[in-house]
Amino acid sequence: MKRRSRARHLPRHIPLPVQSTYQRALLVSFLLGTVPAIPALAQSTTATTQATPHGRVAQPGHHPAALRSTTQETIHVQRSRATRFQNKVGTVDTMSGQELQDLHIVSPKEIAAFTPGVTAVNATSGSTPIFSIRGVGLDDYSGTNMGGIGIYLDGVFAPYPALYNGQMFDVDNINIEKGPQGFESGRSTTGGSMNIESIKPTDKFGGYLDWGYSSYNTNTGKFAINVPITKRIFNRTAFSYANGDGWQHDIHTNQRYGAQDLLSLRNLTKFVIDDRSSLLLNLHYTRDRGTPTSPQDTDPTVGVGPNPKYNQVNVGNNRVGRNENGGGVSLTFNRNFDFGTFTSTTGIDFYRRSLYDNYDGESVNIGDYHWNDTYIAQSHDMHLQTNIARIFHLTVGVYESYDKIDGDYTSYRGYLEGVPVANFSDHFSQQNLSTGVYVNTVTNITRKLDFIAAGRFSYDERGFHGGTTDDNGILSGVPGSHLSYLDQNHEYERFTGRVGLRYKIVPGTFVYGTISNGYKAGTYFSAPVTAPQALDYVRPENLIAYEVGVKSSLLHDKLIINGSLFDYEYHNRQTLFVAEMPGNVTSLSLGPIPRARTRGGELSGTWRNVIPNLDLRASFAYLDAQAISAVSSIGGLPLLSNVTAHSALPFAPRFSWDAVVRYGIDIDRYRMTLQASYTWKDNMLVDLGDPNGESSKISSLGLRMEFGPKTGKWSASVYVDNLMNRHGDIYSFTGSDNSRAQYLQTPRWVGCNLHYNF
Secondary structure (H helix, E strand, C coil): CHHHHHHHCCCCCCCCCHHHHHHHHHHHHHHHCCCCCCCHHHHHCCCCCCECCCCCECCCCCCCHHHHHHCHHHHHHHHHHHHHHHHCCCCEEEEEHHHHHHCCCCCHHHHHHHCCCEEEEEECCCCEEEEEECCEECCCCCCCCCCCEEEEECCEECCCHHHHCCCCCCEEEEEEEECCECCCCCCCECCEEEEEEECCCCCCCEEEEEEEEECCCEEEEEEEEEEECCCCEEEEEEEEEEEECCCEEECCCCCEECCEEEEEEEEEEEEECCCCEEEEEEEEEEEECCCCCCCEECCCCCCCCCCCCCCEECCCCCCCEEEEEEEEEEEEEEEEECCEEEEEEEEEEEEEEEEEECCCCCCCCCCEEEEEEEEEEEEEEEEEEEEECCCEEEEEEEEEEEEEEEEEEEEECHHHHCCCCCEEEEEEEEEEEEEEEEEEEEEECCCCEEEEEEEEEEEEEEEEEEEEEECCCCCCCCCCEEEEEEEEEEEEEEEEEEEEEEEEEECCEEEEEEEEEEEECCECCCCCCCCHHHHCCECCEEEEEEEEEEEEEECCCCEEEEEEEEEEEEEEEEEEEEEEECCCEEEEEEEEEEEEEEEEEEEEEEECCCCCCEEEEEEEEEEEEEECCCEEEECCEEEEEEECCCCECECCCCEEEEEEEEEEEEECCEEEEEEEEEEEECCCECCECCCCCECCCEEEEEEEEEEEECCCCEEEEEEEECCCCCCCEEEEEECCCCCEEEEECCCCEEEEEEEEEC
């Protein structure tokens, strides 16, 4: 305990030879191959954020009396983590692994329902979740572009949606930081970051078994075991598998769609080098052979009709399915010095995807896709955190990443072109290189007032080689000829920074104000397009963010309230448009909005033990996101519908809110927990220039009941999600034939779960 406590607390001063020690640490890191990509927060919790001896993540205020004597360290660590986030300047939303389980959150996309200001939807088949924080993201459905949100898995940057498919299991905590990031770790982003941390190995044997059964014959199994191999080597292996029949059925063949067949594995090994140093080796693998969901086209002559049933689709004999697999390895080195903490992480991931997608929602080939690609992504991040005489806190670090996609994307448009076979294919190679140097400082001006100053220099290269071919010569008359082609490489340098003030009103309550700017590198559109302009490079996006807020922790951390107001100014905002292509065909493509603006506010709160055993949690968000500049074309291609000044921006619902109520009932040696949750999001646009690109209002009511002994040895639960069986339109767009395709909300889902700790 004393040793860990010493590692967590920052030192009082820095000895004179700081620079040489830091240089030696950097050199050793490079020689070991442990140069890196991890947020400062991630490694600081590596040695301390653990599960209880029975495998469940402990939470303050929810520990059975029989376990309190054995979980003091876990309780202390979780409160320390909550306090650290609460003291951070800027808005940070956190969720523990236990909360994810209680709310039946099994994928990163589902986190958005319970996080104010965050939206996430599945584009196309569901393999490409689109994230947005306060309206900042990148609404591209092809899966080859990284958005304005940085996603990190155990500290390793995952630039593409495919790389975090299936990795939401055995989670310790998730934290979402809002506003421009990249000043304390990782990559420069305009909208924020999402950090997913798995439970780390400890020196105690334990684990759990978890099995669930739910609607549409869906079985889920999870398993984790923590084994201390030696006094200095600890290992944790976790496994997750889901298999189900699918909730959609075809109106002609009765074939099921939306079926699950997802397997994920992770093995973490911690090597304690000495009292101050440790290595963490992370090996992980994912395999997905499920059946994609299909949209419902409301064309009454070809699709399922203007008033489809929620679970009816029109796939017919089209080939629909997925075969995806991939994995990676990361190595994190952590060293505690008298003057601070040095962290270095390196990671590399590979992923292979072959996905047939009924993109148009119809049983004929109007705009179906085959996404066939291979990903490689590696990243490095290292940083040093120090204190100087307790009044000056410094973080300095470097970041580097490289990723490449080799793709072969085919669009099947036989019915649209009036011939049996009409295929357009985009054969391409896309490469991205990003480097950065960052510094973050916090200076204690007085006992109550802190000054924050941060800066970052970023350098990015973007390269794209390839284009769309007319496979059968339908438009060009020459089979295999190029309809569009690009061979470019762009370089960009950018300085970004942040300044701010934090003032402590009373212990546990402070107000803050920050001004920061962020940038997102330029990008390309990789889906098959018939016009060269639709393939062209989109310049980098820049954002200036103003934010003021208040954070308060009262009643010994039982009541936590966070509120903020913000104003974002965009320059060259990257977004998705629907444009008219040659041959009287409409198609999506990326383009810029010269100027845009987002204003809004958020309020969230948690109140534990309102009365004994009653917990409340709620949040509310308001967004006013508008295009300041009008847009009528991209690259000379006219939009299907012009974007006027003050038009709403995509993925920015004006209002959203959620609430969770949890109540525990003690029954002799047992405990029953009752929970109700409700989420609501306003309608929003999903792209621009598209009369059909708007979702409906989405709401969902969930109930859960859990029963088990107070010792936490086992538990049994039943739950229902979307109790009212709502069927809102969560994602819609105009297809290539100008018909409307839509994805509907997952229907009512009922299930049970058994959990055993050992």
